[in-house]
Amino acid sequence: MTHRRQIVVLAWAALLALLLGSPPRPGLGQGQEVHGENSSFVGNGVAMVWGVLRGARDEEAQAVLRIAPAGGDYVAISVDGVDPFSQRRQELFGMQTMAGTLDVRTSRGTFADLPRREIHLYTANDQHAQRPSLTVYFMGLPDTTPEFASEAALRRYLDETLAKLRARKGRTP
Numbered sequence: 001m002t003h004r005r006q007i008v009v010l011a012w013a014a015l016l017a018l019l020l021g022s023p024p025r026p027g028l029g030q031g032q033e034v035h036g037e038n039s040s041f042v043g044n045g046v047a048m049v050w051g052v053l054r055g056a057r058d059e060e061a062q063a064v065l066r067i068a069p070a071g072g073d074y075v076a077i078s079v080d081g082v083d084p085f086s087q088r089r090q091e092l093f094g095m096q097t098m099a100g101t102l103d104v105r106t107s108r109g110t111f112a113d114l115p116r117r118e119i120h121l122y123t124a125n126d127q128h129a130q131r132p133s134l135t136v137y138f139m140g141l142p143d144t145t146p147e148f149a150s151e152a153a154l155r156r157y158l159d160e161t162l163a164k165l166r167a168r169k170g171r172t173p
Contacts, residue, residue, distance in 0.1 A: 045072015
């Protein structure tokens with residue numbers, strides 16, 4: 001390998017390490033950003049739990065994210081999928097009122113192109129301004145996410161786990 005080629009390879013490696021090492025920062029006017037990290041999350045006034053409903057074929061598997069208030073004043077929610085390299089963004093779940101528990105379902109296959117999930121939570125004031133108070137992000141479907149063969153088993157797990165999380169609502173991640 002030539003000296004010039006080594007320099008180019010090292011420069012690209014350094015750039016990639018920089019991009020992977022620092023998560024994107026919230027945009028102008030956005031509120032706090034928190035890394036969800038695990039298949040269950042409670043903190044900042046919200047509780048979330050992931051589960052996967054397997055399908056007859058891999059392409060039919062669904063990632064399910066159950067979200068519920070846990071002491072926060074959030075009135076609305078939206079979810080984006082993001083490619084962390086190109087910053088391409090796609091709305092996966094348009095802004096909806098958050099009156100109680102809410103399930104967001106996406107094909108597990110969508111994590112291949114849009115691995116970062118951003119869950120945007122809005123207070124009443126922020127909803128009208130179209131800017132979230134809180135964004136909880138996940139870098140892909142968490143490795144600890146359990147998979148289920150039936151809808152009933154998935155629902156039972158989501159209900160039980162969310163109840164446990166909401167009981168600890170004062171804790172942060």
